[in-house]
Amino acid sequence: MKKGISLALVGLLAAGSLVGCGSKPAEQSSTGGSSQPAPSNNSSGGEKSGGSSSIEEVTIAVAHATPDSETSHYHAFATKFKELVEKNTDGKVKIEIHPNGELGGEREAVEAVQIGTLDATITSSGPVGNFAPLSNAFDFPFLFRDKAHAYKVLDGELGAEVSKQLESVGIVNLAWAENGFRNITNNKRPIKKPEDLQGLKIRTMENKVHLDSFKxxxxxxxxxxxxxVFTSMQQGVVDGEENPLSVIVPQKFYEVQKYMTLSGHFYSPALFVINKSKFDGFSPELQKILIDAATASRDYEREFIANLEDKYIQTAKDSGMEILTASEYDQAAFQKASEPIYKKYEAEYGEFIQKILDTK
Known part of the structure; x- marks a missing residue:
């Protein structure tokens, strides 16, 4: 489903002159110190992975907040990453997966990665703006035309620019993964136009752009x-929430929500991040194995979500949700309601957003 931005929003941002990106994809190793014992560095990064005696033995703990089920996209990423890393190191590197938010929510996990009490996590972009402010620019409503546009931005220089900001605070982004286009659910009524949301308590991510948009x-x-979120909806603390199908269905929100609108109002990226000191302490060969495994897992997870989207919708229907399709809701009215958000943040993000819009 194609996701555009209204001409009014494009014109709103076109007035300012652009500055050149000027950044290359961020290097994934740096000169930071390591809390780990110095690893053997007697191999070149160009050697083929798999069984090299130069690869150190280490365990890497990876946390995520989604279920460890066969329809969970983060768990699919984590298990593929585990498979590839352990295979390409002949089992010298062990990946320890902690699903279901057992080590905390996303913000807590990113904070733990930053200070080094957790090695790595898969997270939505929601809390990342607290660490890399430019990432908030990816969260504007109706910004990305479609998934191909999002991938071009995230996997290119603009995504690398955000990753560079993360490195400056002790976090290395190994890959941009995916959540997908977000949709609105609630227990009160079908949502066709912005007025239908009036007064509803909607859970959002801890993200200032999302908060202002829903206001x-x-x-x-x-x-x-x-x-x-599940318990809060079950107990009536909130009336609804907004998430991609890849979250709504595996989290079984259909058990406590009646209505869903396939609104696609935000595209939601995800990140796979690792503590910088830990990563810098690895040999170049192991660093390359981790980067390659993360990239392959990113591609695997994106395809995993795409292949399951129809199944997600059918599961929600079969479980009793009433679904308003993309063609049935008033996207133009939501785009119009989004214009003040672009105006509010034009000075802060306008040039970066224009680069996103200009990406072909």
Whole structure:
């Protein structure tokens, strides 16, 4: 489904002159110190992986906040990453997966990665703006035309620019993964136009652009960690939430939500991040294995989500949800309601957003 941005929004940002990107994809190793014992560095990064005696033995803990089920996209990423890394190191490197938010919500996990009490995590972009402010620019409503546009931006120089900001605070982004286009669910009524959200308490990510957007849409946005959402909807603390199908269905939100609108109002990227000191302490060969495995897992997870989208929708229908399709809701009205958000943040993100819009 094609996701455009209204001409009014494009014109809003076109007035300012652009600055050149000027950045190359961020290097994945740097000169930071390591809390680990110095590894053997007697191999070149160009050697083929798999069984080299130069690869150190290490365990890497990877956390995520989604279920460890066969339809969970983060778990699919994590298990593929584990498979590839352990295979290409002949088992010298062990990947220890902690699913279901057992080590905390996304913000807690990213903070833990930053300070080094957790090695790595897969997270939505929601909390990342607290560490790399430019990442907030990816979260504007109706910004990405489609998934291909999003991939071009995230996997190119603009994604690398955000990754560079993360490195400056002790976090290395190994790959941009995916959540997908986000959709609105609630227990009160079908959502066809912004007025239908009036007064509804909608859980959003802990993200200032998302919060302001839902205020403009007429809702009462309520930020909270994903690990708290099911219970909060079950108990009536919030009326609804907004998430990609890849979250709504594996998290079984259909058990506590009646209506879903396939609104696609935000595209939601994900990141696979690792503690910088830990990563810098690895040999160049192991660094390359981790980067290659993360890239392959990114591609695997994106395809995994695409292949399951129809199944996600059918599962929600079979479980009793009433679904308003993309053609049935008023996207133009939501785009119009989004214009004040672009105006509010034009000075902060306008040039970067224009680069996103100009990406072909």
């Amino acid at each position: 403009e849409f007429g809702a009462a946005p309520t930020p909270m960690a994903i690990t708290e």
